[in-house]
Amino acid sequence: MNIVENSDNSVPIKAWDTVLFEKYCRFRFVLTQGLSAHSDTLLDRRPYRAGAHVLDVGCGFGDTTRQIARRVGSCGTAIGVDCAPNFVDVAAHEAQDGDVANASFFAADVQADDLRGPYDFLFSRFGTMFFSAPVAALRNMRKALRPGGELAMIVWRRREDNPWVHEAEQCVRKIVPVVSHEETEEVHCGPGPFSMAGADMVSEMLRIAGYDRISFERFDTDICIGRTLDDAVEFAMALGPAGEIIRLAGEAGKARKGEVVAALRQTFAGRLTAEGVKMPSSSWFITARNGLS
Template identity: 50%
Template sequence: MSTTLAEQRNEYVDFWNEVLVPKFTRFKHILVDGLTHHSAKVLPALEVRKGDRVVDVGCGFGDTAIDLARRVGPAGSVLGVDCCDAFLDYGRRDAETAGIDNVAFIEADVQTYPFEPVHDFCFSRFGTQFFENPVAGLRNMRAALKPGGTMTMIVWRTIDDNPWLGLPKQVVMQFLPPPGEDARSCGPGPFSMADQSMVTKQLEIAGYEDISFERIDAPLMVGHSLDDAVSFQLALGPAGEVYREAGELAERRHDEIVNALREKLAGYQTPEGIMMQSSSWKISARNPG
């Protein structure tokens, strides 16, 4: 573990490492491969050029960082940052296997890491929405950019716009109570940056200019099979939080919940797997200069 992260350890980072890392690893095939259609609408359009220096914030398993490293070529470089070193190990191995040596991965808290203002582009896919202090995190991302550099982040729109997460929660809530106020969490949550006006204000306070929003809608694979999809929903996301926090009651009603989820998700079976709609914001802004 890096000294920086050890000194800045907080309850949200602990929750990621202690609770979510094993579950994310188990469902890596959904959290990475399931985003294929969504990524195809986002990654090719990023304003990245050959020779650019890039930071990938909350890079997770490193797949986007490796994609960006290919984009910038040998003359450029990518720094992948995440608070979970177990995720970064996948990125390091995948980069080595692919023979890509212009990407590096560090375990750190993006809100406090001492970036140098040497980067042309800062990217984050579904990472900033978990910032404990969004303005502080966004401001520190800007600190990594050269004057005139661009930041682009992808965040989920509302839960109503994302039935792949909203529908399973509705099903589980038919059997279990909502989580209490003392429930452990990974931070503000996947929909914390859905409000366009609020996020615009956060970015302005953090010092950005030329702020723009683009809606991205795409199908998302939530499981290779019904059993896979049900297991995923009970482990992660809003439905998973309800299930986890219900404890023994969830265990007693497990079979009922599974059957209800299977019945609801059966309507989304396709040759690619269980496919449901997702919706995100592609938000871009510029560091003044």
């Protein structure tokens, strides 16, 4: 299998610290509580022992880091790392305000920087799909892991198995002209949320990076993408593949906003429940061991 990597991670890092940070703050409800079923389930199935030292990769707002810190107890530590200093600042302040003394955070490019190990475990909830050079990042992560230590990461399965973003993408593609990253000066998130959907490819990446005992487990759950129909439409227009199509299209995307809103409302109307707009999602729970000393 030929895995081609682009080592420059500067564009995705800038995107996560600017435009994506702003959008994640706006739709934080979806991107923390909405995704928590995935991380809660994995953490329940593979609990960390008291006193463990855990690195949370791509920690974002730090909600999973704080959760891990509580689980490992005062003798353990949970450290969150993210490429975007803005996320790290929010996470650190909220850990302090929440009196989670054994949680701390730092900003780094996980692909290349010192990750301040060694750790007993590495964890990541949807934080590993955006590296320009994923094998280099996975190898750098492994170097921060104790021999025999375990990586557990959650990544999205195929976009077709994730209607919570894919249905909006299909809808927008019919209305807005699609512009590739190469055709614009706009920053972008990197390879994208479905870059690790292929189990065979990711297994090969992990093996090349020095891991063994690699396993994949499918997990499906519904996600609330908005408390109301309007919330769901705004979310789809701002984030995910649909939001990216609109953003990169520039003025052409703005000119078709009315058409997009009407089409998305029609798309989501059948998904509206008393608890909000709920859509199916599907992820891989991937675990692997540091097989090298």
